[in-house]
Amino acid sequence: xxxxxxxxxxxxxxxxxxxxxxxxxxxxxxxxxxxxxxxxxxxxxxxxxxxxxxxxxxxxxxxxxxxxxxxxxxxxxxxxxxxxxxxxxxxxxxxxxxxxxxxxxxxxxxxxxxxxxxxxxxxxxxxxxxxxxxxxxxxxxxxxxxxxxxxxxxxxxxxxxxxxxxxxxxxxxxxxxxxxxxxxxxxxxxxxxxxxxxxxxxxxxxxxxxxxxxxxxxxxxxxxxxxxxxxxxxxxxxxxxxxxxxxxxxxxxxxxxxxxxxxxxxxxxxxxxxxxxxxxxxxxxxxxxxxxxxxxxxxxxxxxxxxxxxxxxxxxxxxxxxxxxxxxxxxxxxxxxxxxxxxxxxxxxxxxxxxxxxxxxxxxxxxxxxxxxxxxxxxxxxxxxxxxxxxxxxxxxxxxxxxxxxxxxxxx
Amino acid sequence: xxxxxxxxxxxxxxxxxxxxxxxxxxxxxxxxxxxxxxxxxxxxxxxxxxxxxxxxxxxxxxxxxxxxxxxxxxxxxxxxxxxxxxxxxxxxxxxxxxxxxxxxxxxxxxxxxxxxxxxxxxxxxxxxxxxxxxxxxxxxxxxxxxxxxxxxxxxxxxxxxxxxxxxxxxxxxxxxxxxxxxxxxxxxxxxxxxxxxxxxxxxxxxxxxxxxxxxxxxxxxxxxxxxxxxxxxxxxxxxxxxxxxxxxxxxxxxxxxxxxxxxxxxxxxxxxxxxxxxxxxxxxxxxxxxxxxxxxxxxxxxxxxxxxxxxxxxxxxxxxxxxxxxxxxxxxxxxxxxxxxxxxxxxxxxxxxxxxxxxxxxxxxxxxxxxxxxxxxxxxxxxxxxxxxxxxxxxxxxxxxxxxxxxxxxxx
Numbered sequence: 001x002x003x004x005x006x007x008x009x010x011x012x013x014x015x016x017x018x019x020x021x022x023x024x025x026x027x028x029x030x031x032x033x034x035x036x037x038x039x040x041x042x043x044x045x046x047x048x049x050x051x052x053x054x055x056x057x058x059x060x061x062x063x064x065x066x067x068x069x070x071x072x073x074x075x076x077x078x079x080x081x082x083x084x085x086x087x088x089x090x091x092x093x094x095x096x097x098x099x100x101x102x103x104x105x106x107x108x109x110x111x112x113x114x115x116x117x118x119x120x121x122x123x124x125x126x127x128x129x130x131x132x133x134x135x136x137x138x139x140x141x142x143x144x145x146x147x148x149x150x151x152x153x154x155x156x157x158x159x160x161x162x163x164x165x166x167x168x169x170x171x172x173x174x175x176x177x178x179x180x181x182x183x184x185x186x187x188x189x190x191x192x193x194x195x196x197x198x199x200x201x202x203x204x205x206x207x208x209x210x211x212x213x214x215x216x217x218x219x220x221x222x223x224x225x226x227x228x229x230x231x232x233x234x235x236x237x238x239x240x241x242x243x244x245x246x247x248x249x250x251x252x253x254x255x256x257x258x259x260x261x262x263x264x265x266x267x268x269x270x271x272x273x274x275x276x277x278x279x280x281x282x283x284x285x286x287x288x289x290x291x292x293x294x295x296x297x298x299x300x301x302x303x304x305x306x307x308x309x310x311x312x313x314x315x316x317x318x319x320x321x322x323x324x325x326x327x328x329x330x331x332x333x334x335x336x337x338x339x340x341x342x343x344x345x346x347x348x349x350x351x352x353x354x355x356x357x358x359x360x361x362x363x364x365x366x367x368x369x370x371x372x373x374x375x376x377x378x379x380x381x382x383x384x385x386x387x388x389x390x391x392x393x394x395x396x397x398x399x400x401x402x403x404x405x406x407x408x409x410x411x412x
Numbered sequence: 413x414x415x416x417x418x419x420x421x422x423x424x425x426x427x428x429x430x431x432x433x434x435x436x437x438x439x440x441x442x443x444x445x446x447x448x449x450x451x452x453x454x455x456x457x458x459x460x461x462x463x464x465x466x467x468x469x470x471x472x473x474x475x476x477x478x479x480x481x482x483x484x485x486x487x488x489x490x491x492x493x494x495x496x497x498x499x500x501x502x503x504x505x506x507x508x509x510x511x512x513x514x515x516x517x518x519x520x521x522x523x524x525x526x527x528x529x530x531x532x533x534x535x536x537x538x539x540x541x542x543x544x545x546x547x548x549x550x551x552x553x554x555x556x557x558x559x560x561x562x563x564x565x566x567x568x569x570x571x572x573x574x575x576x577x578x579x580x581x582x583x584x585x586x587x588x589x590x591x592x593x594x595x596x597x598x599x600x601x602x603x604x605x606x607x608x609x610x611x612x613x614x615x616x617x618x619x620x621x622x623x624x625x626x627x628x629x630x631x632x633x634x635x636x637x638x639x640x641x642x643x644x645x646x647x648x649x650x651x652x653x654x655x656x657x658x659x660x661x662x663x664x665x666x667x668x669x670x671x672x673x674x675x676x677x678x679x680x681x682x683x684x685x686x687x688x689x690x691x692x693x694x695x696x697x698x699x700x701x702x703x704x705x706x707x708x709x710x711x712x713x714x715x716x717x718x719x720x721x722x723x724x725x726x727x728x729x730x731x732x733x734x735x736x737x738x739x740x741x742x743x744x745x746x747x748x749x750x751x752x753x754x755x756x757x758x759x760x761x762x763x764x765x766x767x768x769x770x771x772x773x774x775x776x777x778x779x780x781x782x783x784x785x786x787x788x789x790x791x792x793x794x795x796x797x798x799x800x801x802x803x804x805x806x807x808x809x810x811x812x813x814x815x816x817x818x819x820x821x822x823x824x
Contacts, residue, residue: 090740314819322819399726404812
């Protein structure tokens, strides 16, 4: 953590106040897992009747906590969420499994629920054993002191290399009433297409059945967390959970076509994208926030692959860091994506400036205007392939010397 | 080029003298394409009867010169090779094609051959028009002054961000006689699995038929140029050509099972690996040379994908730069490769030190010994998946702040 200096220049200028979500309470604690002088445990409690959905990392080497959550999700009910930072409990073998079982047991006892209703997430260093006994002294007091208002504290307790806590809130007109959706997230490195942020938790008081929660997350992650990348690396721990306390009242909704569900899903999508952008804006060492639009591809999937090829190209990302309108490297990244493309139909834009058209430099473009544009903190790059109607947008950040510094001595 | 300071610390300690290859002559020249005060054009001339094989970038947006070479290769004969540095003539549209045609025409006229017997390669900035008239004053004098000895000068003329010229030579017992294989290469960034170096040219006096030359290159590139990566980026210009003058005499060989061909192929493989390693050792900003062995995979192909996932992980590469034995990031890279793996059977070694076994930290391992090992300039990482017999080795370098500096202001 020594290399992290101050808050990302791309951080939001202000953070919203998060209202209470009826049926959910939060406490944070300092268990001394790794970071001195800060909180590193977050306990969230849910009233009986709370449903839960989730999506997880596609890593073939998931963490012990991801294994636990996947199994726990089968029942679709939740009473508690325990998250720690400082240690990912990943690649920890039988010890990792024992820690997970013991932690869930402690929370279940403090809350008075079944261990399978306890969800767990861990983030931090991989491969170091996580000692469950660290949780023992803090879980009881945390459960006893939880309140409905500690959302910012929750977002802060789950940070690792993050430079600011990530929070978002939305209100949904839900039939004749209003429901709330609150979300928190953490993530700054190891951010890649498949479940981008390491951790994000969303809570609502809407009454929605568990399978529909997972279904909505799966669909809405596509254009939010799965559409961002910092370094192309996929975490072993990526976890996105959506808890619905149902305290807004009414029947439990399970029909995706229901008008209330559709309204909810729109706001959920917006909130997830907001959190995903906050993660990119806290990309390790990031100084530029970059949106990459790909249009005219043969399909959305093809556009996504090309967008990610550009967004993960170290040469493109270092050029952006250097404020260099180096569209040649974008061509190279399009070429290596392996997707249908016709070199001689490509057009490339920085913002609204067309720099290349029909497979060559746009001879009307001004190098000075392009260079001027690259000095912006938020950059939009558009690549039009000119061969189809598929389109997609992904978001990334630049690759700076600070990224190398942060990751060259993360453990020290 | 301002950020490039001195020769890579990983450069070979000495460079071999290259003997003449009967039937091949070389000249270099300064055409002032981009770099002041250095050579930027290399012309190689071949006697009639020279055969040629080649493999090229898999980029969907190849350079105009790659298009040209692919077409010229159909006849399988070569009389000249013209290479320039400073401008890649890539993404230059109709102008790029015109430049290629004009350049080949100029060389054909100077040499007295058909334009289709002239091979071309260009390396440098993408997307800037390359003016063929730059070549006009230098081709005639170069053709007139070519000698059999200018191999080091040739390797130097084709450099871009390279910090040293890359040369290699081998001698083959070829039936009752000896034949020579000389090779040169350039490349330092935009180095990726599919045709790693941007440019490499190999010349022999052995009599080998053109289709067999291409076949041998295709097979031997797999574990040489295609097994290295600096930054996962694939160039638009990657070109590997093998010219055989046949001046050693004897029948033209076309049978891959011929004993002489097999002996030749072994030495060719060794020379290509040598050149490929020289490219990695000149990786932009590199301070460490890293071999990654993957064993116990379900197949060689699967082992290759996992090896490349590790070799291209910015988190692994920055950890190596920081001399941090951070095997957790290797686990994460194995996990994201999408290949069969069993977390609880993984073992990881730094050199001969086993740091993880059976899916968790090896509790016998010494953190100090591992840290000590990471201070070496050449690092070997071995990942044993424990689920099959597939194995592979790939080579890469670390990711340093200098890489970012070099690529953040390449064009300025």
